[in-house]
Each structure stands twice: as structure tokens, then as C-alpha cells.
Amino acid sequence: MTLLTGQDETDLPGGRSRSGAAWGLNALGIAIVAFWFVKNGIALQHPAWVWVLGAVALAAWALREFGRTPRLLVVAGVLMIAAGTLTVVPTDSLMIVPVIVGIVLLGANLRVPVWAASVAALAAIVVVAVSASIEHASVQFVLGTSGGTLLGVLIGFSRRQFRIAAERAREAERDQQRAELLADRSRAARDIHDVLAHSLGGLVLQLDAVEALLEAGRVDDATKRAAEARALAADGLAEARRAVHALRDDAETDAEADAGRSAVPHRASRPTTDPATGLAALVDAHRSFGGEIVTQGDTALTDLDAAHRAAVVQVVREALSNARRHAPGRPVSLSVIRDGDAVDVVVANPLSGGGHGLLGMRERFAELGSGAAVEADRSDDEFVVAMHLPVDELAAEGDRP
Known part of the structure; x- marks a missing residue:
């Protein structure tokens, strides 16, 4: 059965994460308990209410395996505990199994208060003790079933702690990824700032020089300066695009930027950042x-x-x-x-x-x-x-x- 499995039931929709082995073990457990419930019930001629409550407990166990919402899982656990507890004495402690499974389910569920499983176990022990007193069952019987419910509480708490640790690890990983993303964005912003500061600053100086040369009638020199300004602007644009796409590792964009860079003759006004x-x-x-x-x-x-x-x-x-x-x-x-x-x-x-x-x-x-x-x-x-x-x-x- 899955009482001792470490599967986290909070990952799939409805809080489920089950391996094939866990599904198989639970199906086997349900089949075994159902078989002996029916066999012993026929032999002992259980009254109708025992058959009904026993069927409800087993159905809730099966529902627990197929449930897809957190609320449905909680309902299944409560039904297993309630119906199973009332039939523990008539079935000679056979139905303590779904009770324990239900207690583990409540104890391990992070959406349920941590005290819920302990309260449910205490209530189950009281009900079993009262039923055993009415049916004149032995003290050893009550102690044995009580030990089983307490074991369910311990297992449920252990699995809860495991899930809390796993959730914290996932949260820490998300925080680390978020920090890395912010660092990458900061790096890209810094690169863009550097590129624009250099390119735009140089472009302003080049255009000022072009204006001065035109006023002096030096058209050829002004044309040369304008060409250098255009090359500087094209290079700055390519560098800015590269910095923007750095977060996405856009190789195609980098290739286009390199192609654009090689298409324009290199000038001293366009410094490379190659170390x-x-x-x-x-x-x-x-x-x-x-x-x-x-x-x-x-x-x-x-x-x-x-x-x-x-x-x-x-x-x-x-x-x-x-x-x-x-x-x-x-x-x-x-x-x-x-x-x-x-x-x-x-x-x-x-x-x-x-x-x-x-x-x-x-x-x-x-x-x-x-x-x-x-x-x-x-x-x-x-x-x-x-x-x-x-x-x-x-x-x-x-x-x-």
C-alpha cells in the first residue's frame, strides 16, 4: 500500500502525483481488504449497516486514488475514517486499514490543518473503544487498533514534512531562477546603456562636425563625416539589438547583427568590445x-x-x-x-x-x-x-x- 511511499500528492491536478507502482499497490490493497470483508461478512453474517458502511469506506479509498480535486481528496479521507471506524469492531479490525489510509491522507495534505489528522485519530480511537466496550472486545484489541491509528498520524506527519521541504526547495529554485533572470536583465540594461551612451554621444559629435563643415563649405569633408556618423549609428543599433536579445539566446539575431556589422567597413569611430x-x-x-x-x-x-x-x-x-x-x-x-x-x-x-x-x-x-x-x-x-x-x-x- 502507499502508507509508506514518499510520493508527493500535490503535484498533479487535485494534488496528486502517483507512480505506477503506487497505483498498483493501492489497487491491490483495496482488492485484498474487499475480498476479506466480503468473505468474513458472509461467514459472520454482518448486518446491513456494516455492509453499507464497509462499502462506503472502500469506495472512498478507491475515490482517493481517482480523485482530481483537493476537496474531493479531503472528503474521501473523512469518509474512510468515519465509515471505517464504525466497522472496525464488527469486522474484527479489518476495516482499520482504510481508517489508517484516511488519517495518512489528511495528515499529509498541506491544505488541511496540521492538527486535523490527530483529532481524527483521537475520535477514531474513542469510537472504537466505545464499540469494543459494547461488544465486549478485549483491551488488547483496542490497544492494537489505537496503535494503528497513531501510526497513521506519524506517517501522515512525516509525509507532510517531506512535502513542506520539497515545496521549500521548489520555492528556493524559483527564487534562484528569478534572481538569475533579474541579473540577466540588469546586465542587458547595462550593455544597452553602454552602447547607447557611446553611439549616441559619438553621433552627436559627428553631426555637430558635419554641420560645422557644411557651414564652412567643406562639402567633401562633411560627406565623409556623415558616412562615419551613419556607420556609427548602424553599429550602435546592431549592438543594442544584440543586448536586447541576449536574454533569449537569439542566435539568429546575433548572426544578423554580425552580418550587418561586416557589411559596413570598420572605422576607428566604431570600437569593438572584443577583449x-x-x-x-x-x-x-x-x-x-x-x-x-x-x-x-x-x-x-x-x-x-x-x-x-x-x-x-x-x-x-x-x-x-x-x-x-x-x-x-x-x-x-x-x-x-x-x-x-x-x-x-x-x-x-x-x-x-x-x-x-x-x-x-x-x-x-x-x-x-x-x-x-x-x-x-x-x-x-x-x-x-x-x-x-x-x-x-x-x-x-x-x-x-
């Missing part, structure tokens, strides 16, 4: 926008691994975009300094403002989980973005003669 390229493309892009930048150190970032290099590229791109927006035409310094087992990358420009990008910088470094840190704050008359990253020992050893 292998380091900071060179960003520096060239900033200069193509008319910005002034002084670099110091290894802008290829050869001492960092790919993940840290990519984070640095993204943060520097954001810092340069902020510099162009808030301090246009002012000089920017970019320093890459090896300090023992760490690399410090510092971007500084005259006074700049804050924004969502600063939060995105910190989030990028927090995701690395390596102790890498980034700080962005005012220092005297400059706005400084400082990064501190661990050296990739394998990469560093590869650069040694």
Missing part, C-alpha cells in the same frame, strides 16, 4: 570624435585575462563617453600601470557628472568575483575612474622571455 583588442580601438575612436587623449602604459592589457580585459574595455568606453558628454574638447588621460600582482587602470578628465553608468561599472567588476574593484569620483578638478585588477599569471608568464 583581444584591448583599448586601442577606444582610443582611436575618441580621437576620431575630436577628443584629446594621452595614454600611458600597456593599452593592450596583456597582463589581464579575457574576462577582466573585457570589463576594463567596457568601463573605459563608458568613462570616455562621459568625458565627451560632460567635458567635450577637454584632455583625457588613460594610464595602465602594473603594480606587482595587480594592474591599475585610471581614466581622468576635467570635471564630469555622474549617471547610471557608474553603477554599471561597479556591477561589471562585482560579477568578476576576483577581488577586482572600480571607483569613480571627483578628485580636485578632475573626475577619475580607477580600476584595480589581479594579474593573469599565465598571460604574464607568456610575455616573459
Whole structure:
């Protein structure tokens, strides 16, 4: 029978989750109890009310196996306990089996109060004791049936605890999935912010230059600048689409974005975020926008691994975009300094403002989980973005003669 099975009955419609073996065991249990109920009833010539109540208890047991709604399951359990209890003494304790099954059903059902099975068991014990006293049954008979009902309470409580633990595990898994989804969305939003900040900021500068060139009558130069602005806008749109579809792992969209990127000639104003390229493309892009930048150190970032290099590229791109927006035409310094087992990358420009990008910088470094840190704050008359990253020992050893 299913008294000791660990099947969770709350997964299928109506709170059922039954394996084929559980169905078979319950069907076998119903058949065995029904057989002996009929055989003993004929031999002992049970009165009509015993036949009726016994049939109700067995029918409720069968209903429990085929019930599809929580309310129907509770009704089946109550009927098994009530009808079975009244026939325990006349059937010489045979009908204690559906009583125990009903108590287990109530005790394991999370939709029923935890005390319901204990109250039902106590009521069953009282009814059996009274019936046994009327029929002059032995004390051992009452103790045996009482032990069976108490066993049902313990089994029901055990199964309830198992289901509670399983439900908590499922809830924890759902919370984890929800947290991962929110993290993915935050990452996509951060990428979109970075792309738009760079692309739109550069586009504004390019269009300003086009306007100035047209006013000066330099049509050819203005046409060249307009073409660069169009390429920058197309690249920014492709990057934004890629970030939007990242949550859905849309390979087809990525392929289209790559195709759109390859269809337009590469320009310095369109920096790639490929970690292998380091900071060179960003520096060239900033200069193509008319910005002034002084670099110091290894802008290829050869001492960092790919993940840290990519984070640095993204943060520097954001810092340069902020510099162009808030301090246009002012000089920017970019320093890459090896300090023992760490690399410090510092971007500084005259006074700049804050924004969502600063939060995105910190989030990028927090995701690395390596102790890498980034700080962005005012220092005297400059706005400084400082990064501190661990050296990739394998990469560093590869650069040694």
C-alpha cells in the first residue's frame, strides 16, 4: 500500500502525483481488504449497516486514488475514517486499514490543518473503544487498533514534512531562477546603456562636425563625416539589438547583427568590445570624435585575462563617453600601470557628472568575483575612474622571455 511511499500528492491536478507502482499497490490493497470483508461478512453474517458502511469506506479509498480535486481528496479521507471506524469492531479490525489510509491522507495534505489528522485519530480511537466496550472486545484489541491509528498520524506527519521541504526547495529554485533572470536583465540594461551612451554621444559629435563643415563649405569633408556618423549609428543599433536579445539566446539575431556589422567597413569611430583588442580601438575612436587623449602604459592589457580585459574595455568606453558628454574638447588621460600582482587602470578628465553608468561599472567588476574593484569620483578638478585588477599569471608568464 502507499502508507509508506514518499510520493508527493500535490503535484498533479487535485494534488496528486502517483507512480505506477503506487497505483498498483493501492489497487491491490483495496482488492485484498474487499475480498476479506466480503468473505468474513458472509461467514459472520454482518448486518446491513456494516455492509453499507464497509462499502462506503472502500469506495472512498478507491475515490482517493481517482480523485482530481483537493476537496474531493479531503472528503474521501473523512469518509474512510468515519465509515471505517464504525466497522472496525464488527469486522474484527479489518476495516482499520482504510481508517489508517484516511488519517495518512489528511495528515499529509498541506491544505488541511496540521492538527486535523490527530483529532481524527483521537475520535477514531474513542469510537472504537466505545464499540469494543459494547461488544465486549478485549483491551488488547483496542490497544492494537489505537496503535494503528497513531501510526497513521506519524506517517501522515512525516509525509507532510517531506512535502513542506520539497515545496521549500521548489520555492528556493524559483527564487534562484528569478534572481538569475533579474541579473540577466540588469546586465542587458547595462550593455544597452553602454552602447547607447557611446553611439549616441559619438553621433552627436559627428553631426555637430558635419554641420560645422557644411557651414564652412567643406562639402567633401562633411560627406565623409556623415558616412562615419551613419556607420556609427548602424553599429550602435546592431549592438543594442544584440543586448536586447541576449536574454533569449537569439542566435539568429546575433548572426544578423554580425552580418550587418561586416557589411559596413570598420572605422576607428566604431570600437569593438572584443577583449583581444584591448583599448586601442577606444582610443582611436575618441580621437576620431575630436577628443584629446594621452595614454600611458600597456593599452593592450596583456597582463589581464579575457574576462577582466573585457570589463576594463567596457568601463573605459563608458568613462570616455562621459568625458565627451560632460567635458567635450577637454584632455583625457588613460594610464595602465602594473603594480606587482595587480594592474591599475585610471581614466581622468576635467570635471564630469555622474549617471547610471557608474553603477554599471561597479556591477561589471562585482560579477568578476576576483577581488577586482572600480571607483569613480571627483578628485580636485578632475573626475577619475580607477580600476584595480589581479594579474593573469599565465598571460604574464607568456610575455616573459
